[in-house]
Amino acid sequence: MPYYNLLHLTKEPFSTSPDPYFLYPSISHQQALQRLEIAIRLKRGLSLMLGDVGTGKTTLARTLLQRLNQEPGFLSYMIFDPIYDSEFQFVAYLAKLFGIRPSFRSALDYKEAIEKFLFKSCVDKEDIVVLVIDEAQKLSLSSLEILRTLLNYETNEYKLLQLVIIGQMELLPRLKRIKNFSDRISLKYIINPLDINETKGMIKFRLVQAGYNSEEQLFTDKAMDLIYQYSQGYPRRIANLCHNALEQLVIRERLTVEEDMIVEIIGEDQNLELSQ
Ligand SMILES: Nc1ncnc2c1ncn2[C@@H]1O[C@H](COP(=O)(O)OP(=O)(O)OP(=O)(O)O)[C@@H](O)[C@H]1O
Numbered sequence: 001m002p003y004y005n006l007l008h009l010t011k012e013p014f015s016t017s018p019d020p021y022f023l024y025p026s027i028s029h030q031q032a033l034q035r036l037e038i039a040i041r042l043k044r045g046l047s048l049m050l051g052d053v054g055t056g057k058t059t060l061a062r063t064l065l066q067r068l069n070q071e072p073g074f075l076s077y078m079i080f081d082p083i084y085d086s087e088f089q090f091v092a093y094l095a096k097l098f099g100i101r102p103s104f105r106s107a108l109d110y111k112e113a114i115e116k117f118l119f120k121s122c123v124d125k126e127d128i129v130v131l132v133i134d135e136a137q138k139l140s141l142s143s144l145e146i147l148r149t150l151l152n153y154e155t156n157e158y159k160l161l162q163l164v165i166i167g168q169m170e171l172l173p174r175l176k177r178i179k180n181f182s183d184r185i186s187l188k189y190i191i192n193p194l195d196i197n198e199t200k201g202m203i204k205f206r207l208v209q210a211g212y213n214s215e216e217q218l219f220t221d222k223a224m225d226l227i228y229q230y231s232q233g234y235p236r237r238i239a240n241l242c243h244n245a246l247e248q249l250v251i252r253e254r255l256t257v258e259e260d261m262i263v264e265i266i267g268e269d270q271n272l273e274l275s276q
């Protein structure tokens, strides 16, 4: 039996996979979603979303796509790991992603076919084509150059491709150096870690989403204060700490996660870090 069943939960509450179902709507996450959606609907072209490691970027990207896919009129695509050896490999990949299949010979052929696809989808059929690229700090200069070309495809009124680029903070100075790319950014949003109340909100939200429906708090307020102090509000760190705490709860057959348990887990965590 999985450990969480012993706590009367139906799902694992603190898994670290980027599941939209567990995304707590903090102010920063909610605003990011709203602003991205607006930019996409207004067909403004390039949006940039940045955040430190483990702040929820991939989860947000999946949530955005999930929302858009619920509506007709959106064609959305996502790239999770944008590493390509050459310009040719990248355009070939994009063509395949968009479902363009004929046998092309050169990067130029592919670019032309992608342009045609965008015109047909966006102008003839009036769909909105959205491409979300996660881990965008891995994009090479030549891939960024291709994306710049795609952003040049436009009508008098709007851009044909709605491109959302998501990456770690190191991406910003890199993009700034490529003037003709950074000039095109219409929305720039940085996802912040959670504050103390949001940290507590996230813990409670994820427990409820996992099926917890008791009046009793599973984590004491002081335990959550400590989780905030140690995690600094970074969602992945919060999820990891809470996961370890619930495991201990089951092993020790206790009912509530209290401060002492978090102190111990943090201690072990720090020891491991030191011995690495
Ligand atoms: N607002 C949130 N509410 C609940 N859980 C969250 C929230 N944001 C992130 N998480 C959780 O934190 C973990 C890490 O999230 P995610 O993988 O999306 O971060 P990331 O920014 O993409 O990380 P990386 O920089 O390593 O790619 C996941 O378990 C995710 O569910």
Ligand SMILES: [Mg+2]
Pocket (backbone or CB within 6 Å): 057, 058, 059, 134, 135
């Ligand atoms: Mg990620």
